[in-house]
Amino acid sequence: MRENKFMTIYEDVVANIQSGQLRPNTKLPSENELVEQYETSRETIRKALNLLSQNGYIQKMKGKGSFVLDVSRFDFPISGLVSFKELAEKLGHESHTVVEEFGLIKPDEELRTQLHVTSKDTVWKVVRAREIDGERIILDKDFFNKKFVPHLTEDICRGSIYEYLEKEVGLKISFAKKEISVDELTEDDRHYLDLKEYEHIVVVRNYVYLDDASLFQYTESRHRLDKFRFVDFARRGV
Amino acid sequence: MRENKFMTIYEDVVANIQSGQLRPNTKLPSENELVEQYETSRETIRKALNLLSQNGYIQKMKGKGSFVLDVSRFDFPISGLVSFKELAEKLGHESHTVVEEFGLIKPDEELRTQLHVTSKDTVWKVVRAREIDGERIILDKDFFNKKFVPHLTEDICRGSIYEYLEKEVGLKISFAKKEISVDELTEDDRHYLDLKEYEHIVVVRNYVYLDDASLFQYTESRHRLDKFRFVDFARRGV
DNA sequence: AAGTGGTCTAGACCACCAT
DNA sequence: TGGTGGTCTAGACCACTTC
Numbered sequence: 001m002r003e004n005k006f007m008t009i010y011e012d013v014v015a016n017i018q019s020g021q022l023r024p025n026t027k028l029p030s031e032n033e034l035v036e037q038y039e040t041s042r043e044t045i046r047k048a049l050n051l052l053s054q055n056g057y058i059q060k061m062k063g064k065g066s067f068v069l070d071v072s073r074f075d076f077p078i079s080g081l082v083s084f085k086e087l088a089e090k091l092g093h094e095s096h097t098v099v100e101e102f103g104l105i106k107p108d109e110e111l112r113t114q115l116h117v118t119s120k121d122t123v124w125k126v127v128r129a130r131e132i133d134g135e136r137i138i139l140d141k142d143f144f145n146k147k148f149v150p151h152l153t154e155d156i157c158r159g160s161i162y163e164y165l166e167k168e169v170g171l172k173i174s175f176a177k178k179e180i181s182v183d184e185l186t187e188d189d190r191h192y193l194d195l196k197e198y199e200h201i202v203v204v205r206n207y208v209y210l211d212d213a214s215l216f217q218y219t220e221s222r223h224r225l226d227k228f229r230f231v232d233f234a235r236r237g238v
Numbered sequence: 239m240r241e242n243k244f245m246t247i248y249e250d251v252v253a254n255i256q257s258g259q260l261r262p263n264t265k266l267p268s269e270n271e272l273v274e275q276y277e278t279s280r281e282t283i284r285k286a287l288n289l290l291s292q293n294g295y296i297q298k299m300k301g302k303g304s305f306v307l308d309v310s311r312f313d314f315p316i317s318g319l320v321s322f323k324e325l326a327e328k329l330g331h332e333s334h335t336v337v338e339e340f341g342l343i344k345p346d347e348e349l350r351t352q353l354h355v356t357s358k359d360t361v362w363k364v365v366r367a368r369e370i371d372g373e374r375i376i377l378d379k380d381f382f383n384k385k386f387v388p389h390l391t392e393d394i395c396r397g398s399i400y401e402y403l404e405k406e407v408g409l410k411i412s413f414a415k416k417e418i419s420v421d422e423l424t425e426d427d428r429h430y431l432d433l434k435e436y437e438h439i440v441v442v443r444n445y446v447y448l449d450d451a452s453l454f455q456y457t458e459s460r461h462r463l464d465k466f467r468f469v470d471f472a473r474r475g476v
Numbered sequence: 477a478a479g480t481g482g483t484c485t486a487g488a489c490c491a492c493c494a495t
Numbered sequence: 496t497g498g499t500g501g502t503c504t505a506g507a508c509c510a511c512t513t514c
Contacts, residue, residue, distance in 0.1 A: 004502070030480060041504045043281075046481085056413070059451040062481050063512035069451060175294070180418065180468040182440060200438065200463055202420060213297040213307060225438055230418040232470065242483070268499060279485045284500085300500050301493035 006047035024070035056233040093132050101127035102154045114218045122146040126157050129192045136194045137224040148216040172211040179205040202228040247286035262308030294471040339365035340392045352456045360384040364395050367430045374432045375462040386454040410449040417443040440466040
């Protein structure tokens with residue numbers, strides 16, 4: 001009984017949709033019926049249903065009911081804050097990470113503005129090449145303020161840094177701002193990636209914030225043009 | 239008194255943030271204080287605050303209070319479901335639209351899968367080149383199922399089709415799925431756009447759904463590499 | 477008229493934070 | 496200890512859809 005009630009209900013319904021027990025285009029039980037099924041109040045049921053709606057699982061229709069959306073087409077590659085490791089595992093690809101650079105640096109002017117640090121701060125710099133199906137197609141450059149991440153090793157970087165920070169260090173990631181653009185190649189790109197004949201590269205700049213709204217990480221994820229894909233689900237208005 | 243209470247409060251706070259009355263990193267009044275200010279119940283206040291949090295305006299901290307963020311609201315280029323016209327106006331650029339193709343077609347196989355229509359359906363096809371600051375840099379290809387859009391004119395397409403559909407036809411757009419990738423140039427791209435030396439183009443595929451979860455529009459928005467930018471704000475977990 | 481989801485209320489208990 | 500946001504409850508009225 002550790003979890004919230006509404007989250008338990010949400011996860012239960014998601015499981016039922018993904019297992020096929022609740023099929024696309026069929027109607028969910030009404031809110032009042034769910035109140036009885038889960039022995040809870042209507043507002044709690046509505047909290048769970050609103051979460052399902054936001055995440056693209058159901059469509060609510062006034063006077064009619066809630067209907068299961070055909071979510072099978074929604075295979076979220078990079079949407080949200082999913083890390084490379086989670087992503088590769090989800091898609092079932094053969095993936096490999098090479099740590100190309102690792103260490104503490106003094107931030108230059110560009111990085112100081114991006115990470116909101118001063119020249120007195122020290123910053124972790126991690127550069128990793130991502131190999132999928134035998135080709136090096138993604139270059140991740142991560143910068144962490146040492147104030148939030150006192151200790152880091154090359155070995156941790158070979159795995160998932162996020163997993164380490166959340167589970168071991170106990171940092172709580174709250175939100176992120178993502179910017180996607182297409183840039184010209186840099187020396188590093190040519191040096192660390194298998195680029196074919198391409199002249200440009202897709203750059204995803206990620207600003208990651210903690211629970212207390214402090215910026216603790218800046219990441220540049222550089223993707224080879226032909227392998228880049230981003231999927232987004234958005235609701236209009238509320 | 240037409241609007242919802244929580245939406246009125248939300249818009250009021252947004253206005254206060256944007257006007258500078260509520261400054262970044264300052265604390266909002268507590269929920270109980272807001273209850274008194276707005277003469278409403280706490281759940282209604284919380285509904286407004288959750289909306290502010292989701293949209294990146296504030297950060298809520300248990301035991302401390304809600305704080306104004308300064309992260310977001312710079313410039314949201316394509317995030318959400320903003321149309322080209324809204325976007326150009328927001329950024330204050332000189333923009334111009336040329337309708338290159340307009341008419342009813344029978345969908346080919348590719349389009350039939352994308353729009354979920356059969357060969358018996360008729361589909362509006364609209365191709366528009368978007369000129370910003372004197373350069374033609376975006377090519378929008380829109381396809382509407384005629385079932386939902388019985389009437390359409392070239393003149394409407396020169397303005398905002400969305401505005402026409404929502405205000406005149408009364409269609410209620412509910413959600414959309416967006417896919418971003420980088421493709422090779424097509425004949426149309428070379429023909430209708432000012433492309434410089436680029437060999438590739440950023441393609442945003444947009445699947446737009448109505449209130450009743452029916453797919454009514456498929457759009458391909460093709461952006462010249464150097465002019466493309468996408469910004470996204472995402473919260474972790476709930 | 478009956479059922480549905482959308483909004484709102486008034487109150488309760490909890491976990492967390494500051495003091 | 497008092498204030499804060501997070502969760503949950505039980506009930507009410509409304510607008511919309513269906514019969």
